[in-house]
Amino acid sequence: MQYKAVIFDLDGTLLNTLDDLADSANRALAARGFPTYTVDEYKYFIGDGAEMLVRRALPEGARDDAAVFGVLDAFKEDYSRNWNVKTRIYEGVNDLLSAVEGLGVRKAILSNKPHEYTLLCVEEYFAPGTFEMVLGMRPEVPKKPDPAGAFEIVQSLSLKPEECVFLGDSSTDIHTAKNANMLAVGALWGFRTADELTQAGAQVEIRTPMELMNHLKR
Template sequence: MYKGVVFDLDGTLANSIEDIADSMNKVLQEKNLDTHDYITYKTFVGRGIKSLVENALPKSHRDASFIEECFQRMMEVYDDNCIAKTALYPGISDLLNSLRDRNLKIAIFSNKANELTQKVVNVLLANWQLEMVIGAGGDIPRKPDPKGALLISEKMGIAPEELMYVGDSGVDMETANNSGMHAVGVLWGFRDMEELLENGAQTIIHHPMDLIQSLD
């Protein structure tokens, strides 16, 4: 019997791809570089914004100083636009309500910069009590390092094996397995079933409410 759920944010709870892509494309346009479509950006996300910036730049422009310059600009642009189009996926509100009704504890562990993670969560998830919200930065290494997930486990007072970790990417599945949590991959996010299974997904769900059936 599971006692809590740790969620990834982008591609799992919130569809943020348009705001991410629009912000990075603005940076590329400012540098007179080619932009990318939303589908392509789904392959860039998952390992933090700096990694996304590097992936979005042409290989001829990936020296460290230019990546850092574009990263700083991306953070400025995205900070102003991180909730312009971003919204919860259909069914997420119902899922979170059901988890609350079952008295399950909920937390978030994201590779999005912590300040941006908190900003999005405060706007989109204000209706639900969250035990802990962790984004990238400070003393917490990026996923798939399990340190953040284990910190959440400790904060919740729930053993890792009694927690589900729910995400949309291979990085999330690695994080779940590295921390000893049950790895749940979602198919409405940014990656496909093949990547989820290859990286250790133990359960695959097609719709948010499918998670409820997997809890017992």
């Protein structure tokens, strides 16, 4: 028996967005006199939405609302102009998407990136119709690892959660999959470590996108 849908995380799973996120965040921090970080350090700030990225990046003693929302507004403004400077599709992702399509397995995206930027990224980097449903973070819906967005997708596709695979690169994605009763697959090419994915309870871990094809049969 075959799974009927794959739900993908976006940042760190389909797209390497790290450099553009880091550059915009560093510019926003520096403009307000706060320390900046290396691109690799941002791997541990990303994954739980823009506000959490800023909170993690600010010094511990400077996380009052005025500082957080000041930097957040500057980050959003900068990122709106620079979101596609260095961003790229991970090697092997397009091959995987074509192979999944060939099996007749449906595809969707669930991201903690703000919804408008999630849509922009998908429109820029993927062919129209590649994904049946694309959801970013919206104020009215709890963000991952809450399963609300995942349940919204499966209901829209008229599927059951257990018929779906969830592929992501962070503990947030693995917890989302488990909370939604989906197969939790960890992407080892993304922003986080194998240890994090294992500890979160990933049922499968894959080193290259095409390896997912080995796990679409149940």
